[in-house]
Amino acid sequence: MTRLAGFLGGSSNPHAERFAAGMARLMAGNAQSLGFSQGAFAAAGATVPAIASDRGCIAVVDGIFYNGSELPGAGRGAAIQLIETYREAGFAGALKRINGDFAVALFDERDGALWLGRDRIGVRPLYYLAQDGSFAFASRPQALRALPGVSREVNARHVAVFAGSHYRYIDNVPDESPFAGIKQLPAASFVELRGQRLQVDRYWSLDQQPEWTENEATLAERYRELLREAVGSRLKAARKPVFTLSGGMDSSSVLACAVDIAGERLEAVSSVYADKTYDESDDIRGFVAEKVARWQPIPIEDFDLFDVVRQMVRAHDEPVATATWLSHFLLTRSVAEQGYDVVFGGLGGDELNAGEYEYFVFNFADLRHRGLHADLEHEIATWAQHHDHPIYRKHRDAAMSHLTRLAGEGAGEVLVDRERMNRYFPAVQSSYYDLHGFRPVLDHPFSSWLKNRTYQDIFRETAPCCLRAEDRNCASAGLGHADPFFDHRLVEFMFRVPGAMKIRDGVTKRLLREAMKGILPEETRTRIKKTGWNAPAHIWFNGPAVDQLLDLVHSRVFRERGVYDVAEVVRLIEEHRSIVNSGAAKDNHMMFLWQLLNVELWFQEVVDHVPELAAA
Numbered sequence: 001m002t003r004l005a006g007f008l009g010g011s012s013n014p015h016a017e018r019f020a021a022g023m024a025r026l027m028a029g030n031a032q033s034l035g036f037s038q039g040a041f042a043a044a045g046a047t048v049p050a051i052a053s054d055r056g057c058i059a060v061v062d063g064i065f066y067n068g069s070e071l072p073g074a075g076r077g078a079a080i081q082l083i084e085t086y087r088e089a090g091f092a093g094a095l096k097r098i099n100g101d102f103a104v105a106l107f108d109e110r111d112g113a114l115w116l117g118r119d120r121i122g123v124r125p126l127y128y129l130a131q132d133g134s135f136a137f138a139s140r141p142q143a144l145r146a147l148p149g150v151s152r153e154v155n156a157r158h159v160a161v162f163a164g165s166h167y168r169y170i171d172n173v174p175d176e177s178p179f180a181g182i183k184q185l186p187a188a189s190f191v192e193l194r195g196q197r198l199q200v201d202r203y204w205s206l207d208q209q210p211e212w213t214e215n216e217a218t219l220a221e222r223y224r225e226l227l228r229e230a231v232g233s234r235l236k237a238a239r240k241p242v243f244t245l246s247g248g249m250d251s252s253s254v255l256a257c258a259v260d261i262a263g264e265r266l267e268a269v270s271s272v273y274a275d276k277t278y279d280e281s282d283d284i285r286g287f288v289a290e291k292v293a294r295w296q297p298i299p300i301e302d303f304d305l306f307d308v309v310r311q312m313v314r315a316h317d318e319p320v321a322t323a324t325w326l327s328h329f330l331l332t333r334s335v336a337e338q339g340y341d342v343v344f345g346g347l348g349g350d351e352l353n354a355g356e357y358e359y360f361v362f363n364f365a366d367l368r369h370r371g372l373h374a375d376l377e378h379e380i381a382t383w384a385q386h387h388d389h390p391i392y393r394k395h396r397d398a399a400m401s402h403l404t405r406l407a408g409e410g411a412g413e414v415l416v417d418r419e420r421m422n423r424y425f426p427a428v429q430s431s432y433y434d435l436h437g438f439r440p441v442l443d444h445p446f447s448s449w450l451k452n453r454t455y456q457d458i459f460r461e462t463a464p465c466c467l468r469a470e471d472r473n474c475a476s477a478g479l480g481h482a483d484p485f486f487d488h489r490l491v492e493f494m495f496r497v498p499g500a501m502k503i504r505d506g507v508t509k510r511l512l513r514e515a516m517k518g519i520l521p522e523e524t525r526t527r528i529k530k531t532g533w534n535a536p537a538h539i540w541f542n543g544p545a546v547d548q549l550l551d552l553v554h555s556r557v558f559r560e561r562g563v564y565d566v567a568e569v570v571r572l573i574e575e576h577r578s579i580v581n582s583g584a585a586k587d588n589h590m591m592f593l594w595q596l597l598n599v600e601l602w603f604q605e606v607v608d609h610v611p612e613l614a615a616a
Contacts, residue, residue, distance in 0.1 A: 001475045002050040002062040003027035004126075005143055006105050008039035008114060008193070009134040016040040019136070022613030023143035028475070034058055037109055039135075045478070052079035056109040059083050062139055063102030063124045064480075066233035066487075071097065082106060091115040092190055092203040099233075099488065103185075105137060114193040120204045120488040121348070121458065122174075122187030123467055123481075129182050135193055140472075141182045142317040146611040153180040154607055156433045163563050163599045164428030164435055166420045167321040167591065168457075171464035172440040175200070178318045178602075187459060206455060206491065208446050211498050219497060220514035223490075227515065230487035231257040231344075238342035238482070242335055243268045244328075245295070247283025248530060249509050249516075250349025254484050256291055256519045258344070265293035269335060271327040272297040275536040286523045298334050300327045300535065305545045309597055314605050315476035319598035321465035323537035323590065329473045336477040343474055347466055348485030351454045352494040353509040354502035355530070356462075357387060358406075358453075362414065363503045364399055365407035365449035382506025386528050390585040411447045414456060416440055424592050427568045450499050458491075537590040541573075542580045549573060549593065552600060561603060569596065 005023035007016045017033050017040035024031035028045030034053050041060040043050040051060040061078040068074055072084035082104055085094040091106065094117075101123035106115045116137055118126050128137040129144045138144050145152070158178045162170050174186035185191060188204040212219055235241060235258055243255040245268040259266055268288070273279040281297060288295040305326075312320050312329050320326070335343060350356050354363065360383050367376040377396075384394040408415050425435045441460065444452050457463060467483075474481040484490070501511040507528055516525050541549065552558055553569050576589040 001028070001045050001478065001480050003044050003139040003143075003475065004042070004050070004060045004062045004103065004105065005031075005044075005136070005138040006039060006041040006060065006107075006114075007134065007136045007147075008107075017042075019147060019613065023136070023138050023146060026143050026146055026611060026613060027138065027140050034060075036107060038107065038112060038114075041105060041107070045475070050077070050079055052077060052083065054080055054083050057083045057086065057106060058109070059086075059104065059106045061102060061104045062126075063100055063104070063119065064234075064237050065098050065100040065102065066237065067097075067099040078102075086115075091117065091192070092201070095190060095203045101482075101486075103139060112194060114191070116185055116191040116193075117203070118185045118187055118189055120188040121467070121486045121491070122464055123471070123483065123486060125468060125471055126185045127177055127182055128185060128191065130193075130198060131181065133196070135198075139475075140317050141177045141179050141184075142606065142611050144182050145179060146613045151179075151181045152607070152610065154178055155180050157438070159563065159599065160428050160433035160435055161438060162319050162595055164424045164426075165438070166417075166423070167465060167595065168461040169421060169438075169440050170321060172460050174460065174464065187464075204488070206445065206495055209496050212496050216501055216511065216514055219501065220511055220517075223493065223511055224515040224519070226487070226490050226493055227253065227484065228257050228261060230484035230490055232261045233487075234342075234344070234482040234484055235261060238344075238480070240340050241266065241342045241344055241482075242338075242340040243344045244331070244346070245270045245284055245287070245292070246346070247280035247287075247524075247527070248346070248349075249353070249355070249512055249520075249524070249527075250346025250485065251344075252287055252346075252520060252524045253349070253512060253516050254344055254346050256287075256516065256521075257484075259291050260519050265291060267294045267296075267340075268292045269296045269298055269331060271300050271331050271535070273300055273536050275539055277536050277538070278534045283524075283527065287521050290521045296334070298331050300330055303330065305540050306548055306597070306601070309601050310605050312473075313598060313602040316469065316472040317606055318468075319595065319602045320469055321595075322469075323535045323540070323594045325466075325469040325473060327535045328470065332473045332477040332479055336479055340479065342480040342482055344482045344484070345470065346485060347470065347483040348458075348463065348491075349509075349512070351457045351463060352485055352491065353512045354450060354454060354499070355508045356457075357392075357530070359450060359508070360387075360503060360506075361399070361402040361406055362449040362453040363499050364403055366499050368403070369411065369449070379503070379506060384506075386506040387530075391587055407449050410444075412444050412449050412452045414442050414444065414449060414452045416442065424572075427565055427572065427592070427596075429562060429565050432563050446495075448499065450502070451495060455495075537594050538576075538580050538588050541590055541593045542577055546573065546577055549597065552597075557604075558600060561600070563599065564596070 007019040017035040020040040020042040021031045021033040024042035024044035031042045031044040033042035059079040059082045071081045073081040102119045103124040103126035104117045127141045177184045192199045380399045388394040504510050579588045
């Protein structure tokens with residue numbers, strides 16, 4: 001795992017290389033740097049050369065080009081390949097030709113142009129800062145905050161949304177970071193900087209295309225080939241891979257494809273819990289018996305919640321979206337100690353295959369719009385049959401209510417779930433930021449409600465915060481990570497698949513299930529129940545940690561920070577404790593309490609501390 005950094009301050013700035021190398025070392029230890037006429041680049045943590053200079057071009061790369069053998073400069077390292085491909089196709093053209101997970105920078109001394117680029121889905125991070133005639137970039141925002149003269153102010157809108165809204169809305173503005181003045185380069189985008197003129201543009205997008213007309217068997221075969229190619233290319237780049245494994249289709253499909261390609265069983269790890277609410281051990285064991293050489297169930301227990309969250313926010317530079325990533329954080333520590341180098345996962349599978357429960361509603365909207373009323377009634381009935389829940393009830397009236405709230409009248413118009421978004425607004429003081437003025441952006445590039453909902457999740461809601469958390473957890477443990485479902489060829493393919501091949505008869509991921517015949521064990525392939533990758537945070541916030549949390553909320557520093565309404569927060573904590581202790585079939589507040597703890601500990605551990613550039 002490489003972390004990259006760069007500083008441009010003009011030919012008169014004698015500190016460029018020290019700044020660039022210091023930022024890189026702050027993120028990942030030892031750094032290699034290259035100075036040039038206008039500034040310097042640096043890379044840290046690389047196991048192979050990730051920085052190079054060639055005939056007036058300087059490049060630095062964080063990530064992997066999976067089609068490196070197809071690019072010019074093969075065998076000379078990714079930085080040289082970026083330079084050579086840039087010479088042939090220009091910068092945007094080079095990014096289009098690369099299939100990979102990457103953040104890259106290139107400076108062309110011939111015309112003084114600086115270019116930054118990020119992979120299509122945003123698997124690798126990249127931040128930048130322009131101020132006082134200088135420009136800097138880095139893989140993490142805290143490195144930029146270490147530069148002289150950088151504002152210590154936070155982005156109040158970002159903080160307030162994290163503090164008092166649902167985690168889905170944290171990344172609704174893709175070019176923002178939690179810090180004022182520090183920008184994030186959005187996925188599939190590039191920066192061109194010439195002198196003081198900075199331009200950000202996209203080099204790839206998902207546009208509406210005709211849906212595939214082939215039958216399901218034919219498309220399943222093509223899907224299987226694409227997924228195997230995505231897994232295989234990432235497998236080649238790993239020395240000693242390990243696979244995270246849940247009881248669901250996504251991680252299981254990735255591992256099963258890898259086993260099929262390797263011709264032997266491979267190794268897997270899973271987070272397991274004493275509380276059975278989110279523990280998937282029983283669902284995993286059948287798969288393990290058939291496909292896994294060594295399975296390590298890693299118990300997530302006996303940890304200090306506050307201490308682990310402090311470690312996480314220091315590693316992430318920002319609050320962490322959901323409690324699931326605490327389990328992943330502890331898992332990566334165990335994995336790193338055993339010499340693995342790349343952690344494979346199933347991120348992206350839900351978005352591509354319509355695996356989330358709420359996607360049913362948008363499939364209903366598509367059926368209604370097309371006048372398929374018998375199909376709509378059948379899908380509602382089978383949805384209720386397979387997925388009813390004591391808290392989140394499934395029946396026809398519920399389906400109609402969800403359609404009214406979430407599906408607009410315009411073709412493909414997805415609406416904001418205001419009940420979810422607004423639920424904790426009263427906990428944030430309007431004097432800090434008035435959340436009632438927050439208007440999230442919803443993109444509608446397709447005429448399908450289902451496609452627009454999944455597109456929104458990939459680029460503005462679920463995927464960005466998950467990819468960021470995975471990246472930071474793995475990088476802080478010295479690990480790489482791979483998510484084959486987010487191979488852009490798979491993404492493009494799946495956005496042309498008809499909805500009936502994603503959801504049918506109340507069952508999700510239909511095409512994936514068909515594609516995995518003969519690869520996945522039947523028990524896994526045909527399982528309808530979805531536990532969901534989650535963690536028992538309802539229990540974590542119902543033991544000794546509750547008293548710690550109340551002490552924190554009543555502290556002077558918490559009150560004076562002015563983000564939260566203390567009385568409302570205390571009410572929510574006590575209500576959460578009452579719900580969990582009673583065992584009532586009622587939604588608790590574990591997600592809000594997780595976000596609260598993260599926000600305050602992030603202020604304490606990151607915002608309130610001025611980082612220093614690491615010396616050589």
